[in-house]
Amino acid sequence: NAGVTQTPKFRILKIGQSMTLQCTQDMNHNYMYWYRQDPGMGLKLIYYSVGAGITDKGEVPNGYNVSRSTTEDFPLRLELAAPSQTSVYFCASSYSTGAQISGNTIYFGEGSWLTVV
Amino acid sequence: AQKVTQAQTEISVVEKEDVTLDCVYETRDTTYYLFWYKQPPSGELVFLIRRNSFDEQNEISGRYSWNFQKSTSSFNFTITASQVVDSAVYFCALSVNTNAGKSTFGDGTTLTVKP
Numbered sequence: 001n002a003g004v005t006q007t008p009k010f011r012i013l014k015i016g017q018s019m020t021l022q023c024t025q026d027m028n029h030n031y032m033y034w035y036r037q038d039p040g041m042g043l044k045l046i047y048y049s050v051g052a053g054i055t056d057k058g059e060v061p062n063g064y065n066v067s068r069s070t071t072e073d074f075p076l077r078l079e080l081a082a083p084s085q086t087s088v089y090f091c092a093s094s095y096s097t098g099a100q101i102s103g104n105t106i107y108f109g110e111g112s113w114l115t116v117v
Numbered sequence: 118a119q120k121v122t123q124a125q126t127e128i129s130v131v132e133k134e135d136v137t138l139d140c141v142y143e144t145r146d147t148t149y150y151l152f153w154y155k156q157p158p159s160g161e162l163v164f165l166i167r168r169n170s171f172d173e174q175n176e177i178s179g180r181y182s183w184n185f186q187k188s189t190s191s192f193n194f195t196i197t198a199s200q201v202v203d204s205a206v207y208f209c210a211l212s213v214n215t216n217a218g219k220s221t222f223g224d225g226t227t228l229t230v231k232p
Contacts, residue, residue, distance in 0.1 A: 033218040042121075042208050042222030043162075050216070058219065090162060094217055106152075106218055108162040 002026050006091045006109035013081040013116045021076040021112050023091030029107070031094045032074040033058075034066060036087040037111075043090060049074055050096075081116045088113050119144045121211050123223035130199055131231050138194040138226045140209030146170075150217060151185065151192040152210040156225070162208075167217065168192060199230045 006023045013019055025032065030051045035043040035058075045058030049068040063085055065077040074093075078085060091109040120143040130136045142151065153165040166176065168185050176183045180197045196203050206227050210220040 031216065031218055040224065042210070042224050044222070045219060048216070048218055088160070092162075092218055096216065105164050105167075107164070111160045111162075 004091055004093050004107050004109040006089075006112055008112060009110065010113045011115070013078070013114065015081060015083065015116060017081050018077070018079050019081065019114075021078075021089055021091070021114075023074045023076065023109060024072050025074075025091075025093040025107070026072065027093060027095070027107065028071060029093035029095045030071065031096055032068065033092045033094075033106075034064070034074070034076045035090045035092065036060065036085075037090060038087050046076065046089075078114075083116050086114060086116045119146075119149075119211050119213055119221040121209050121221050121223035123207075123209055123226050125226045126224075127227045127229070129229045129231065132201060133198050134230075135195060135197050136199050136228065136230075138196075138207050138209075138228065140192045140194065140223060142190050142192065142209070142211045144211060144213055146213040148213070150212045150220075152212070152217070152220060153183065153192075153194050154208045154210065156206040156208065158204070165194075196228075199228075201230050201232055204228060204230045 004025045033048045034046040037043050044060045047066040049055045055066050089112045094106040122141045149170045151168045155163045182195045184193045206225045208225045209223045212220040
């Protein structure tokens, strides 16, 4: 019952460093997402993917990159870390036929706390 | 553009009280989906419910109930006989397409249930 697994759980980065947040799911979901959650705020979508090889920008994509080479994995790359990227990051997945949402439960990872100093 | 407003930033109740969390949304789309999520102190997010715009039936699940009113663009969440374990941040979200994860989230309501 792994569900959505993201690593690392905590990380401190220096300004200008790069890192990758890993996300993997074992539910054979076609849709995967990356969000960030700033203090006292709701989630904002960074990038999403509707299937292997397909990615698209969300609401706040600047400073991030993603790839989706397999159904299971959806890593998020921060190229040049900035203090504004200090946040909690959530990976999520869901299954959808695209026709309509039916039973479209979204499963979230446990979150990754990132601090850029 | 879509917008979700959760006007109550924080609510504090005593155990066994009923509590309603408000959610007001804005969209010009006629087909949309509304969600509620729970984020307990441990930080993970838990999906609670999805409601389609064409289904205004209220829903009850144990101590949880949801009241969807298109006339007032509201999707309120009521917890009956609250318990300490209900303490969490609750988020309301809106999606205008079938990609449920591509939602607009409210800023959340922090519910504290005191023993």
